[in-house]
Amino acid sequence: MAAPMVGLTMLARLQSVTAPLRRLAPPTFWTGFAVVLALYSLWLIDAWQRPVYITFCLLTTLPLALTWRWPVAVWATVAAGAVLASIAGVPATPTEFTAGLVALFVLTQRHSRLRSGSIAAVFALGTAFVRRQVNGFELAFELAIVALNWLLAGSVRTHRALVSALEERARSQEQIRSQEMRRAAAEERARIARELHDIVAHSLGVIVVQATAGGRVVDESPGEARAALEAVERTGRDALADMRRLLGVLREDGPSDRQPQPGLDQLEPLLERFRAAGLDLTAEIERPLPSLPSGLDLCVYRVLQxxxxxxxxxxxxRAARLHLRSREGALNLSVFNDGDQTPASPGVNRGGHGLLGMRERVAMFGGDFEAGPAPDGGWCVAARLPLTVAA
Structure with missing residues (x-):
C-alpha cells in the first residue's frame, strides 16, 4: 500500500510544486519532469547495476516528455512498460504509477468522457494485474485512486469548458456592444444631418427673403435695406453658431460642454425672428405648456421652425397663424398660411425634404402629422404628439 500512497502524494503536490515550471514551454516542462521522475525511479530500486531495471525504469518514465503532444500514446507506453516490468520481475515503484496517473489526467482533459473512461478502465485492470500480489484492501485503494484521478481530470475539463464558454459569451457581448455603439453613432449622425437640414433650410430661407427685400428697397429706402442686411447678418451668425455646435459633436477632441438643444423655451425668439424677416405672424399659444422631454421639446421646435x-x-x-395647445394628453400644433393651395407651399419641391423631415420627427414620437390645403384656403401643417408615449 505504500507505493500507491506515495504516488498519490506526489500527484497531489504536483500542481503546486510545478507551478513555476508550467510557465515554461510545454516541451521544456514535460522533458524536465520526465527526467526527474526517471532519476527518482532509478534511485528507488538501485537499478544502476541491473540493465533490465534501467530499461524498464526509463520505459515507464521518460515517455512523459511527450505527454503534452500525444497523451494517449504516452499512457499506452507507460502502461505496457509497467505490465512488462511486472512480468520480468522488476519491483514496482511509485514512479510508474504516478506516470500512469499523470498521463491519464492529461488525456482525460483532451478527449471525450467515453474514451477517457475506457482508458481509465484499462488502467484499472492493468493496476490490478501489476499489483496482484497485494491484499484486496490495498488493491481497492489503488483502483479508487485511478477513479479519483479520472473524475478530477473530468472536472478540470468541465471547468475549462465553462470558462471558455464564458469568455466566448463575453466576446460576443462585447461585439454586440460594439455594434450597438456603431448603430447609435449612425443614428446620431442621421439626427445631426436632420438638424443641419433644418438649420440651413430655415436660415437660408430667411436670408434669401431679407436679401431680396433689401435689394428692392435699397434705392428708395436705404434704412429698410440696412435693416434687412442686419437681419441677414444676425440670421447667418445664428446659423453658423448652430452648425458649429452640431458639428462639434462629431469631433472626438471637441469640448465636452455642449450647449443645450433648442426647445419651446426659445419659441418666442424664434417667432420674433420670423416677424423681423417680414412674416405677418399671429401666435396663439395656450399657457402654461406642459414640461416636455428634451427629445420631444426639440421635435416641436423644429416642426414649427x-x-x-x-x-x-x-x-x-400673406398672413400666417400658429396654434399651440395641450389637450387630452397630447400636444397639438398647427401652422396656417394664406398662400396658394399648391404643393409648392409645403416646401417639398426643388428637391427639398421639409415635409418628409417633419413627418419623420413626429412619427418618431408616435404622433400624427398632416399637411395639405386648408378648408378656408391656404395651406396647413398640423401635428399631434402624445405626451404619455413620448415621455
Missing part, C-alpha cells in the same frame, strides 16, 4: 420657414419662403406677403 420648418413650417414657418415654408410660410416665409412661399407666401411671405
Amino acid at each position: 420648418e413650417a414657418l420657414t415654408n410660410c416665409l419662403k412661399h407666401a411671405p406677403s
